[in-house]
Amino acid sequence: MKKITLGRTGLSVSRIALGGYPFGGVNRANDWDPWSAAGRAAAIGTVNYALDNGINYIDTAPGYGEGNSERIIGEVMKTRRAETVLATKVRWEGMSKQATINSVRESLKRLNTDRLDIVQFHGGMFTAEQYQHIVKGGPLEGLMELKQKGEIGFIGLTAEEPWTAIQFLAHPEIDVYQVAYNFIYQHAAKHFLIDGTKAGAGIVTMRTMTSGILQRAARYLAPEWQPAHDLFQVCLEFVLSDSRVHAPIVGMRWPHEVDKNIELLEGFTPAFDFAALPRMTADVYKAEDSE
Structure with missing residues (x-):
């Protein structure tokens, strides 16, 4: 498994991270229910399988299924905590200092860890x-x-609109930023990824696979794309091609999805650093002229 240092944290993390949302969200169209006994067992098996195959970065949140995702991951952490870089989240709306502390300590209990x-x-x-x-x-x-x-190692935040995360870079105690950045939503490339990299922050991506939005849009606009090109592969390779991103977060429900993502990762070498991709008309013209 390819590893990378997560910015100034010094943490060595797998080049892709296991996203915990699927362990809290039901998807009946794909026969996925992590609340059922069978679904819970499958989810626990997938977490173990990911660790077995070198994915050591796991991201979850108490809001994923009212703690269900944390509890599922917590079952695995009973015996494999030392193998894992474990990240979760905390609400902030209307939260006081003590409420924040209490929320994190509840997560610690669900995740069966003291740190x-x-x-x-x-x-x-x-x-x-x-x-x-x-x-x-x-x-x-x-x-x-x-x-x-000593109850947490590093502080971070998540942002659907990365522009609004820039203001937090003034606070060096915030080390990790999880931002929305993918093939169809590239706003962060023009501002946050630049400033965050200069600050030495750890940068991971949410919505790496566009949450299926690109795939659904292509179904209506260009149905011939999906058979000819694996759009999920395109999405993962896009984020892996940007040198400013340390670890794309990918939701994986079953071991075969873990296998597929690891196969894509291990078999891929970026041909171009998408940090340098022109994103303005004038810059595209200049790139074409220079080529």
């Missing part, structure tokens, strides 16, 4: 007021206290 490697503020888009609440209203102070006590 989390990364705890991230679970966010989407941050207004100036929300930013102020996080950094001055108690939530960040709560995580810093937990870090000082």
Whole structure:
């Protein structure tokens, strides 16, 4: 398994991460129900299988199935915690310092561990007021206290709109950023990935496979694409081709999905660094002229 250092954290993580949302979300169209006994056993088996095959970075959240994802992963952590870089999240809306601490400690119980490697503020888009609440209203102070006590290793946050995460880069105590960045949503390439890399932050991606949106759109607009090209492969290779991204997060429900993603990773060498991909018309023209 290819490994990479997660920014200034110094953590050595697998080049792809196992996303925990599927262990909290039902997908009946694909006969997936992690709440059932069979589904729970399958999910636990997949987590073990991912670790067996070198995926050591696992990302989850208490909001994934009201703690179901954490509890499933926690079953595996009873015996394999030392093999895992474990990340979860915490709400921040309306949360005080103590409420933040309490929430993380509940996650610690569900995950059967006394220490989390990364705890991230679970966010989407941050207004100036929300930013102020996080950094001055108690939530960040709560995580810093937990870090000082050794209950968490590093602090991070997640952002659906990466532009709104830039303001947090002024706080060096926040080391890890999980941002939406994929083949069809490339906003972060023009701002956050530049500034975050300069700051030495650990950068991971959510929505790596576009959450299936590209695949669904192609079904209607260009149905011939899917048989000719594996669009999931295109999505993974796109993010792996950007040198600023340390670890794309990918949801995997069954061992065969783990196998497929590892096969894609191990068999792929980027032909071009997408950090340098032109994203303005004038830049495209210049690139064509130089070629």
